[in-house]
Amino acid sequence: xxxxxxxxxxxxxxxxxxxxxxxxxxxxxxxxxxxxxxxxxxxxxxxxxxxxxxxxxxxxxxxxxxxxxxxxxxxxxxxxxxxxxxxxxxxxxxxxxxxxxxxxxxxxxxxxxxxxxxxxxxxxxxxxxxxxxxxxxxxxxxxxxxxxxxxxxxxxxxxxxxxxxxxxxxxxxxxxxxxxxxxxxxxxxxxxxxxxxxxxxxxxxxxxxxxxxxxxxxxxxxxxxxxxxxxxxxxxxxxxxxxxxxxxxxxxxxxxxxxxx
Amino acid sequence: xxxxxxxxxxxxxxxxxxxxxxxxxxxxxxxxxxxxxxxxxxxxxxxxxxxxxxxxxxxxxxxxxxxxxxxxxxxxxxxxxxxxxxxxxxxxxxxxxxxxxxxxxxxxxx
Numbered sequence: 029x030x031x032x033x034x035x036x037x038x039x040x041x042x043x044x045x046x047x048x049x050x051x052x053x054x055x056x057x058x059x060x061x062x063x064x065x066x067x068x069x070x071x072x073x074x075x076x077x078x079x080x081x082x083x084x085x086x087x088x089x090x091x092x093x094x095x096x097x098x099x100x101x102x103x104x105x106x107x108x109x110x111x112x113x114x115x116x117x118x119x120x121x122x123x124x125x126x127x128x129x130x131x132x133x134x135x136x137x138x139x140x141x142x143x144x145x146x147x148x149x150x151x152x153x154x155x156x157x158x159x160x161x162x163x164x165x166x167x168x169x170x171x172x173x174x175x176x177x178x179x180x181x182x183x184x185x186x187x188x189x190x191x192x193x194x195x196x197x198x199x200x201x202x203x204x205x206x207x208x209x210x211x212x213x214x215x216x217x218x219x220x221x222x223x224x225x226x227x228x229x230x231x232x233x234x235x236x237x238x239x240x241x242x243x244x245x246x247x248x249x250x251x252x253x254x255x256x257x258x259x260x261x262x263x264x265x266x267x268x269x270x271x272x273x274x275x276x277x278x279x280x281x282x283x284x285x286x287x288x289x
Numbered sequence: 290x291x292x293x294x295x296x297x298x299x300x301x302x303x304x305x306x307x308x309x310x311x312x313x314x315x316x317x318x319x320x321x322x323x324x325x326x327x328x329x330x331x332x333x334x335x336x337x338x339x340x341x342x343x344x345x346x347x348x349x350x351x352x353x354x355x356x357x358x359x360x361x362x363x364x365x366x367x368x369x370x371x372x373x374x375x376x377x378x379x380x381x382x383x384x385x386x387x388x389x390x391x392x393x394x395x396x397x398x399x
Contacts, residue, residue, distance in 0.1 A: 138321045138382075141396030148396070 037098040044085035051077035086245075090262070094254045104261050111265045115272050118235070122276050125231065126283060129224040133288055140219065144288065149221045150213050151289040157208050158285045161201055165274045168197035172243070172267050179250070182257040191247045194270070198240035205233050225284060232276055239273045242266040295365040305376040320378035321397070324386060327370035328399050 032038070054074030061070050093099035099107070133144045141147035152158060175190035209226075216226040246263045249255060255263055311319040374383070389395035 135318075138317065138386075139396065141398060142318070142321055142325070143398060146396070147398070 035100040035102045037092065037100070037103045039092070042085070042088065044081050044088070047077055048081040048085070051075075051081055090249070090254070093261075094249075099259075099261070104259075107261055107265070111268060115268060118272065122228070122231070122279075125224070125228040126279065129228060129284060129288070132220045132224060140221075144221075146219055146221050149218065151221075152208065152212060152285065154281070154285040154289055157204055158281060161204055162277065162281050164197050164201045164204070165277050168194045168201070169271060169274045171197065172270050176263065176267055179255060179260055179263060180257050184250075187250055187255075188247065191243060191250060195240055195243050195247060198236055198243065198270075202233065202236055202240070205229070205236075228284060229280060232273070232280055235273050235276065239266070239270045242269055295369065299365065299368055299372070302372055305373045316377055320374055320382065323370045323374035324378060324383070325397050325399065327367065327374060328390070328397075 051074050054070055054077060056074075058068070058071030058074045062068055093103075136142055136144045136146060145151045171190050171194040175187050175194060178184075178187035178190055214222050214225070216222045216230075243266050246255075246266045249262065254260075305319070305323075308319055310322075386395060386397075390399075
């Protein structure tokens, strides 16, 4: 019986890439079917399959790394590169929406009244809830760093506390933003102002939810003793993602909420 | 002396001159700014006369000159703006904006 003579991880065959691709197909065609024929079935099927794929794929990675020891230092290095590249791609994703915003707001057309905010738009006061949201996310950046240090020092209790606090702050941000969306005097259909505002802040909010979920998974893993003080890359990846979300908000706040008002 | 200069400029007017504020190919802002200028000009001496007048929403060049004359101010700025935007702007835009001004739906800050 041959043994592995290298430090890398040759992954066992897995069905999840296929189910993930199938989910992508079902979601895209499901979206088109919903647009034209008013049925949500295909879309729901796709979303369900996506959820199952994510749960099982990442569960398998945890099994391979934490329980079977396949995540040697070189393997971890690869995972780090992967997370950094992914976050970089997300930066470019948001860059596009910032481009759209600045394109329309730096040279407002006569149809808008030649001014920004356009005539008829009453923007949100940047020094009210948006400022609170900024404070909430900045604080959550501090708590997640506190959690990391606790983790590295082997302080289990404080790591759990700090991580929990981070998640609570994330949920607080999401609920404040949801309330703002509900109460705002303008909608996504209100010209280019509404479009740029809700698409940019909306995708950001989605990323806050994703980041909070990632952190919550880390919390569950920490409680179940998955992490050691030396090896906790899942947590580091979640923390990087969370800082990225925070930075995107800072740009959103300064550009759209503050300068754009 | 300024007035004579402007009168001379108006007399020799052929088309909108180069305006360094709008150096690029897209002259939309040049057109819009002069249209606004034309319509702000007669509103500027805001005090009384235009507010009492029946339909002050009309960008009336004649009203512009009348109002400025009544104030004893130089009326040539009105004519200059009018010449420039007439030279630069597509006629359909001018008509659309005039209609909007009448309806009260013109989005520009007058």
